[in-house]
Amino acid sequence: MHTAKGLFDKNIRSAETCLGVYDGLAKLDTTLNPKWMLRAAIVFAVSALDTYFHDKIKYRVGSFKLGNLPKQLGNLEIRVSELQNWQKAKRKGNVLRKWVTEYLAVRPLQSPQAIAEALKLVNINDFWATAEPDQTKCNLLKSVLNSLIKRRNQIAHEGDRQHSRKSGKKLRYIDRGMANRWVAFVKHLIEKVENTFPS
Secondary structure: OOOOOHHHHHHHHHHHHHHHHHHHHHHHHOOOOOOOHHHHHHHHHHHHHHHHHHHHHHHOOOOOOHHHHHHHHOOOOOOHHHHHHHOOOOOOOHOOOOOHHHHHHHOOOOOOHHHHHHHHHHOOOHHHHHHHHHHHHHHHHHHHHHHHHHHHHHHHOOOEEEOOOOOOOOOOOOHHHHHHHHHHHHHHHHHHHHHOOOO
C-alpha cells in the first residue's frame, strides 16, 4: 500500500541523486558545467514536494462518504455526465479519488496558499497554523518555501538566467551548499507535515 510519504521518499531521492552526480562531476576534469545538476536537484525537490501534496489528497479523499464530505470537496464541480460513474460504482471512494485527481492534475501544489487551499478538500483546514503553531516560525517557513518556488521557476522557466538589461543574461549563482539546503528544507517540511497529519 502506497502512502504520500512513502512516495515522497522515493521522489526526493532524485534530488539527492543529482547532488551526488554533481559531486562526482566536480571531481572530473571536464568541460561540462556540473552546476546544472544542482539546478536539477532543486527542480526535483520541488517536484517531490508537489507530488507529495497531490498524493496526500488523493489517498485521503476516498475515505469520505456523501454525507460527510468536507465543504471544499462538496463544492467540487464535476461534469453531469460523470454522475453515471457515481451511480454505477460499488466503491464510491474510487470515483471521488478519480474526480479529485483530475481536478488537481492541472494545479501545482507548491505555493503555501495553493497547498492550504487544496488540503481543504480532505478536511485539513488552517494547514499552516496547525503544522507550525508558532506564527513567527510559520511565516518563516512559508517565506522560505516561496523563495524555493521562485528559484525553481527561474530554473525551469528562465534557464536560471538573469534578466536585467545589464546582466549579460548570466546564470544566477548556485553552489552545492545552496542546493543541499533547499533539498534539506523540503525534507524537513514534509517530515513536519507527516508528524502533524500522518498518512
